[in-house]
Amino acid sequence: MLSQKEINEIRSFNRKYTDRLGLLNKQVFNTDFSFQESRVLLEIGSHDELTPMEVANNLDMDASYTSRIINKLVKLNLVTKHDSKKDARSKFLLLTKAGQNLFDQIDDDSNKQIQQLVANISVNQQERLYKSLTTAYDILFENESED
Amino acid sequence: MLSQKEINEIRSFNRKYTDRLGLLNKQVFNTDFSFQESRVLLEIGSHDELTPMEVANNLDMDASYTSRIINKLVKLNLVTKHDSKKDARSKFLLLTKAGQNLFDQIDDDSNKQIQQLVANISVNQQERLYKSLTTAYDILFENESED
DNA sequence: CTCCTTTACTGGACAATGTCCATTATAGTT
DNA sequence: AACTATAATGGACATTGTCCAGTAAAGGAG
Secondary structure (H helix, E strand, O other), X not given: OOOHHHHHHHHHHHHHHHHHHHHHHHHHOOOOOOHHHHHHHHHHHHOOOEOHHHHHHHHOOOHHHHHHHHHHHHHOXXXXXXXXXXXXXXXXXXXXXXXXXXXXXXXXHHHHHHHHHOOOOXXXXXXXXXXXXXXXXXXXXXXXXXX | OOOHHHHHHHHXXXXXXXXXXXXXXXXXXXXXXXXXXXXXXXXXXXXXXXXXXXXXHHHOOOHHHHHHHHHHHHHOOOEEEEEOOOOOOOEEEEEOHHHHHHHHHHHHHHHHHHHHHOOOOOHHHHHHHHHHHHHHHHHHHOOOOOO
16 A cells, blocks of 8 residues: 555656656647647557547547547548448548658657657666656556557 | 667657546546646645746746636635735735635545556555656656755 | 447537737836 | 836637537347
């Protein structure tokens, strides 16, 4: 059982860590696309041939909202919809060349975000941070299915 | 220097950890108040006699938006404004009794959120998680001023 | 096949959240 | 007194997110 003091320290970590990531988000990401648009695009690019519904589920977003975002990405020629042969209600989604380029750029920016996060600490401390976070990851998420 | 693989693992931790906290937020918190309202109330309750501007700065929120939230809390009788004797432009803020009650409740809920986070892992693993996160905290934030 | 229920996707309407700019009043400086 | 800066706030608006209902197809059960 965690003590109240330990719980408070974890809460403190959560607050400062999410604040820091939020700040870096604002600094690092291309302002032409909203955070959610980027998330959807990343999701589509990371798992070929997802359906809109799968995107909504994976990102825990409202189906209608997701649909609108996807349609916006389609209008911007970043994503294409294709008819499923198995289920005529479903579409599956692919990135266009431009979508792939944007994907690569967002991916780069995400790397930059981590580099910024550790920019002011020594290489040794970076290694320690990495180990701490992956330990936490393993404890919290190792017995789960997928990203 | 972190390798690309290490950066990806940290990104993966960030994604899953913030997702998890977000989910727990939704489950745990009293729906009568928005997340930002709760943040403002917690901030006012944690540091007596803040001014609206200080709240906005501490939480990195727009001054106008903060002002509106504070005024809503005042209308709900959770917060009172008092004239500053040093600066007639400023007010300072205090929780009412009801505000203090809500503060305590949100504080409880925040503790519950952490308890949920670790509900399915062994006491040993909880200790390891605690150590990992506080190590990360120290590396990232130990040479800073204040919460 | 027909009826019934469920699922995928979407649009309309709206609610909540957040941003930008201007205004008022006071402070602080010269 | 004149000028500049700051605190607080309201108006207008943009963005983000939610809810509900409708359409079309799938997947049964009989």
